[in-house]
Every structure is written in C-alpha cells, then in structure tokens.
Amino acid sequence: MMQSVTDARDDGSAMNSDAIIDAIGGFTSSAPNLKLLLRATVELLHQQRPYYHWVGIYFLEGEALILGPYVGKPSPHTRIPLQQGICGAAASTGETLIVDDVNADPRYLACSLETRSEIVVPIRYQGRVLGEIDIDSDELAAFAQEDRQLLEAIASLLAEKIGAESTVP
Ligand code: SME
Numbered sequence: 001m002m003q004s005v006t007d008a009r010d011d012g013s014a015m016n017s018d019a020i021i022d023a024i025g026g027f028t029s030s031a032p033n034l035k036l037l038l039r040a041t042v043e044l045l046h047q048q049r050p051y052y053h054w055v056g057i058y059f060l061e062g063e064a065l066i067l068g069p070y071v072g073k074p075s076p077h078t079r080i081p082l083q084q085g086i087c088g089a090a091a092s093t094g095e096t097l098i099v100d101d102v103n104a105d106p107r108y109l110a111c112s113l114e115t116r117s118e119i120v121v122p123i124r125y126q127g128r129v130l131g132e133i134d135i136d137s138d139e140l141a142a143f144a145q146e147d148r149q150l151l152e153a154i155a156s157l158l159a160e161k162i163g164a165e166s167t168v169p
Contacts, residue, residue: 014048014049014050015048017146017149017150017153020044020045020048020150020154021150021153021154021157023044024040024041024044024154024157024158025157027040027041027044028157028158028160028161034161034162034165035069037158037161038057038068038069038158039069041057041069041154041158042055042056042057042069042070042071043071045135045151045154046071046072049147051137051138051139051142052135052137053072053112053114053115053136053137053138054070054071054072054073054075054111054112054115054134054135054136055070055071055072055133055134055135056068056069056070056071056072056075056133056134056135057069057070057123057131057132057133057134057158058080058087058091058131058132058134059130059131059162060082060091060129060130060131060132063081063082064079064080064081064082065079065080065081065082065087065088065091065131065132066078066079067079068131072112072136073111073112075111075112076111077109077111080109084107084109085107085108085109086099086102086105086107086108086109086118086120087109087120087132087134088107089107089120090120090121090122090132091120091122091129091131091132093122094122094124094129095122096119096120096121096122096148096151096152097118097119097120098117098118098119098143098147098148099117099118099119100117100140100141100143101116101117101140101141102115102116102117102118102136103116111136112136112138114138115136115137115138116137116138116139116140116141116142117136117137117139117140117141117142117143118134118135118136118137118143119134119135119143119147119148119151120132120133120134120135121133121148121151121152121154121155122155123155123158123159123162124155124159125159125160125162125163125166126163130159130162130163130166131162132155133151133154133155133158135147135151
C-alpha cells in the first residue's frame, strides 16, 4: 500500500525538523568542503522525508540556474533560464514557491511523469539569490508550511557557506 503524506510525517521513524536542521548545521562545520556538504544535505532530506522523491540544488550563474547535487531520477533540466519553469520563477522573485499540482501550472518544466507537486526554496545571501533547493513529490499537494519552514532554515544554513565561498577575500 502506498504510504500517505500524513503517514510519512507521523510514523515516528523520521527525524523531526529540528533534528534535521541540527544535523545539517553540524555538516556545515564538519563537511570537508561545500560539495560534500551539499551532497550530505540532499541525501539526508531524501532519506528523512519519503515524499521528497527528487531533491536537488541549483546554482544561479548569470541568467540561468545550473543543476548541482541531486538525488532521484536524472533530470533533463540541468540548465534553466531564469525566465523559465517554477525554478526560474522562485529564483526571480527570491521567494519560496509551492505548487500543489504541477500539471495545473503552465510554468512547470517536467522532470518526471510521476511528479505531482513541487517546492522551490531560494538560497539567499546578503539580499542576493545564489541558488535554490528544489524538491519534487509524486504526491499531490505534498508540501505544507512545515516543509517550507524546514527548507527555509536549511537554505539559510547553506547560504552562509555558499556565500562565504563565492565572496572574493
Ligand atoms: N520542475 C522544475 C524543473 C526542474 S525539475 O523538477 C528537476 C521547474 O518547473 O522549474
């Protein structure tokens, strides 16, 4: 039987949001480099939330988003112009976007036929968008305020590290 979104959140086996944030906070000090920090982050999120079927990070480079580490099926969208997709819309506004039904959103760029809903959380540092966390779910309306709060907290942690690396000393 397919596990519902509610079961996935309440079955008691997953880490709660605070524990995930603490773990990623720990990675920000212990990971040997940014690449390994981001890899550990996408893997932890994918492992801890069964309805996060595809978890990836895009980096803003000029006028396009470039796909970095991800877990899930390979995506054809490794480079997304800022004017395109739900990813482009979130990066352009700098605000989190939750789409409950991707098939009803004309901006949606399909990654997998199974995807039903999506959340995109910009990674902002000193007022600039550096990239974003993008998560797809095969369940309709999978993402709630709890997911937004969790992912915005993680985006802030990552922003400090990505921002520090991209700042010329
Ligand atoms: N669905 C995204 C494209 C990225 S894939 O989901 C990995 C969008 O509409 O921008």
